[in-house]
Amino acid sequence: MADRPTCGQGLAAHSPLPAKLGELTAAVAGILEVHVRALDLGDERSRREREVYLRLAEQHRRTAAELAAT
Secondary structure, eight states, X not given: OTTSOOHHHHHXXXXXXXXXXXXXXXXXXXXXXXXXXXXXXXXXXXXXXXXXXXXXXXXXXXXXXXXXXX
16 A cells, blocks of 8 residues: 555646646737737627637636645
8 A cells, every 4th residue: 555645746836837837828828918919900700709708718827826835
């Protein structure tokens, strides 16, 4: 039984995963934020798309921060 990791050791071994997921999620937020710069704000559909993408980017940033804190 000595060769079996404890629960704490298992958690520690997998702790980089939430951080990496947070980095990925933050990167998606960045992609959304860059994309909205290319939209034609003279077009109603593009304005709506911008609103949605910015909201999604904000949610992704929050999620990324929570994953980093985890």
